[in-house]
Amino acid sequence: MIDKNKVKSFFDSLAGHWDDGMIIDDGIVGLIMENAGIKKGNKVLDVACGTGVLIPYYLKRGVTEITAIDLSPEMIRIARDKFNGHNIKFICDDAVIHNFENTYDNIVVYNAFPHFADPEKLIENLSSCLKPGGSLTIAHGMSREKINSHHGSIDNSLFVDLLPVDELSVIVGNYLHVTTAVSNEKMYQVVGKKQKNNKN
Numbered sequence: 671m672i673d674k675n676k677v678k679s680f681f682d683s684l685a686g687h688w689d690d691g692m693i694i695d696d697g698i699v700g701l702i703m704e705n706a707g708i709k710k711g712n713k714v715l716d717v718a719c720g721t722g723v724l725i726p727y728y729l730k731r732g733v734t735e736i737t738a739i740d741l742s743p744e745m746i747r748i749a750r751d752k753f754n755g756h757n758i759k760f761i762c763d764d765a766v767i768h769n770f771e772n773t774y775d776n777i778v779v780y781n782a783f784p785h786f787a788d789p790e791k792l793i794e795n796l797s798s799c800l801k802p803g804g805s806l807t808i809a810h811g812m813s814r815e816k817i818n819s820h821h822g823s824i825d826n827s828l829f830v831d832l833l834p835v836d837e838l839s840v841i842v843g844n845y846l847h848v849t850t851a852v853s854n855e856k857m858y859q860v861v862g863k864k865q866k867n868n869k870n
Contacts, residue, residue: 672787672830674764678741680828681720685744688721698811698857699727702780705850705861706807708733712775715739717765717796718782722749725758737772739765766792770799777806784817784829790841793862797845800864806846808838809859817858835860 708714710732716724719738728736739761740746746762761768765779766788777796786792796806810817810832817832833841835853838860842848846862853859 681742682744802866
């Protein structure tokens with residue numbers, strides 16, 4: 671069982687050195703964003719944003735507005751310091767229960783999904799603040815096997831195993847129309863799109 675307070679404390683303790691150990695594949699991130707439909711003029715919600723790893727990629731794609739949310743105050747503090755001067759809204763809260771005031775073209779949960787205690791409630795909440803035609807993306811820049819192996823070395827109150835892509839697709843499909851489901855040796859991604867008639 672995931673303990674949210676432990677998750678917050680764990681990521682607070684890592685925040686100061688988070689960027690030092692960051693390995694990111696530009697090609698994989700580009701493909702994830704392409705599958706998600708992130709493009710110029712879009713409004714993006716970055717869930718579990720950490721220190722803002724994806725923010726430069728959103729800016730490069732010319733998005734109009736970025737909202738970044740994370741449970742960890744230290745992660746948010748560092749992200750805010752790094753991107754001071756950009757028109758980015760930072761929120762320190764739990765995305766599972768946060769009452770988002772706006773709607774978004776794209777919502778991205780990158781390299782974070784196994785740390786949410788109630789993944790279906792997260793998907794339900796995020797789906798509710800998508801614009802018609804908008805997309806929710808749950809993605810990792812490595813294989814499911816590597817993610818689960820990596821998490822195997824930490825306290826199991828901090829994570830759950832990443833679901834097989836077909837199982838996550840079923841959950842996402844309860845709220846949105848699944849357009850992408852990829853699980854291979856390089857990446858993992860499920861994309862759900864909100865139909866313009868408000869039906870999934």
